[in-house]
Amino acid sequence: MRTTILCLALQVSLAAAGPTVAGPAPTGNAPAAAVCKSTVSGDLRLHTLKSTIFGNERTIRVLLPAGYGDAANKDRRYPVLYMLDGQNVFDACLSDVSHHEWSVDETVQQLLAENKIPALIVVGVDHAGKDRAHEYLPYKDYVGNPDMDEPAGKRFPDFLTNEVMPLVDGRYRTLQGQPNTGIGGSSYGGVATLYALLAKPGRFGYGLIESPSLQVGMGQLVRDTSPLVALPVKVFVAFGGKEADDPVISEKLIGLVRQVESNFRAAGYDQSNFRVVVDPEAQHTEAAWEKRLPGALTFLFGDWKPAPPLQP
Numbered sequence: 273m274r275t276t277i278l279c280l281a282l283q284v285s286l287a288a289a290g291p292t293v294a295g296p297a298p299t300g301n302a303p304a305a306a307v308c309k310s311t312v313s314g315d316l317r318l319h320t321l322k323s324t325i326f327g328n329e330r331t332i333r334v335l336l337p338a339g340y341g342d343a344a345n346k347d348r349r350y351p352v353l354y355m356l357d358g359q360n361v362f363d364a365c366l367s368d369v370s371h372h373e374w375s376v377d378e379t380v381q382q383l384l385a386e387n388k389i390p391a392l393i394v395v396g397v398d399h400a401g402k403d404r405a406h407e408y409l410p411y412k413d414y415v416g417n418p419d420m421d422e423p424a425g426k427r428f429p430d431f432l433t434n435e436v437m438p439l440v441d442g443r444y445r446t447l448q449g450q451p452n453t454g455i456g457g458s459s460y461g462g463v464a465t466l467y468a469l470l471a472k473p474g475r476f477g478y479g480l481i482e483s484p485s486l487q488v489g490m491g492q493l494v495r496d497t498s499p500l501v502a503l504p505v506k507v508f509v510a511f512g513g514k515e516a517d518d519p520v521i522s523e524k525l526i527g528l529v530r531q532v533e534s535n536f537r538a539a540g541y542d543q544s545n546f547r548v549v550v551d552p553e554a555q556h557t558e559a560a561w562e563k564r565l566p567g568a569l570t571f572l573f574g575d576w577k578p579a580p581p582l583q584p
Contacts, residue, residue: 308365313377315340316362321439325431326400326407326424332439333358333396335377337384340393340445349445351392351576353478354432356408356457356464358396360558372558379565388566389573395440397432399461407431408457408464411489428464429471437475449475449581451505454572456480458561463488466497466532473502474582478572481509482561486528494531500539507536507546508568510561512554526550547571 315336322329339345355376359366364373376394383389400407405417410425412418432455441448455476457465462484469479486494511529516522529548536546549567554560 311364311373311375312362314338314381316377319439319443321435323431323435325427325435326403328400328403330398330400331358332398332436333362334440334444335362335380335394335396336444337391337393338381339391347445349447349578351390351452351454351573351578352395352440352446353392353454353456353480353573354395354397354436355480356397356399356455356461357404358398361394361396367558369558373562374558374565375562376565379562379569383566383569388570390576392573393440393444393446395436397436405460408460409488410463410467411492413460413485413488414490415487416485425464425467426471429468429475432468433472433475447578449579450477451579451582452477454478454480456482456568458482458484458558459556460485460488463493466493469504469507470496470502473504477505479504479507479509480568480572481507482564482568483511483515483556484509484529486525486532491528494528494535497532497535498538500535503539505545506572507541508549508571509533509547510549510551510564510568512556512560513550513552514554515556 315338317334317336319332319334320329321332337350340350355361355374359368361374361376364371367373376396380389380392380394384391405413405420406423406425407428408425409423410428412420412423440446446452450473453476455465455468456479459482462481463486465479465481466484469476509529509532511526513522513526516525529550533546533548549564551560551564554563
């Protein structure tokens, strides 16, 4: 039975991070390659973060809500959603696998205009290219990436809370603490998202988990949710019925998602604060995650109210 799943292709292809730009200079009469036109919408600020935890640097992309700079809002603070694989969140030119983005910027703006979610700051945290799996995974992927070195993903929550969040909180008017902070990601980024929810229960209250690769650690992350000690405010999990090449493998992966759901239900969660969506025809693509994004954001933040940070 073939066990190659589409998330592996994503992980491998994402090794080359960066925007799609014009190709090499043409020779002779060969036409020049077209320059990709950015698809970013809204006020997006870029920052370079040098990480002492991982010993590298990356771009942090901060999307500010409309009116952020208006005098009338000078004292207003906003909840924050941190999105992993920041290259794929706002700009199709940077999505070097599918050349398709999540369209988080356009979706947030539309939902805000329809009064379905509050104004919020969205932070795209770029992945580390060839070290993406190394940083995101808390456990080895024995099925999809059996030759990988021991990953460093158990340090990723500390990277977020000790390096990324201070950068954002220090420059922008954020509402801090678990009741005002969300995290989202897909595939290996979905693994990192769930692990961060469990490892930093006082910092992340909302989880947007798309197509998580729950086979990592031979299902250890699934077992980490039983018994459930961390209690996030709301969690949205989605998976496609055609994410794997083999439908039998797809069913097994969906079974892992259902086990996580069962563990959350056993901890007292219901449809109001933990939602699973299985999209039968969906594949492991940004297009699928973009399609489900309006429902995910509305579920997570539709009834959000500002709240003080939790006391330790």
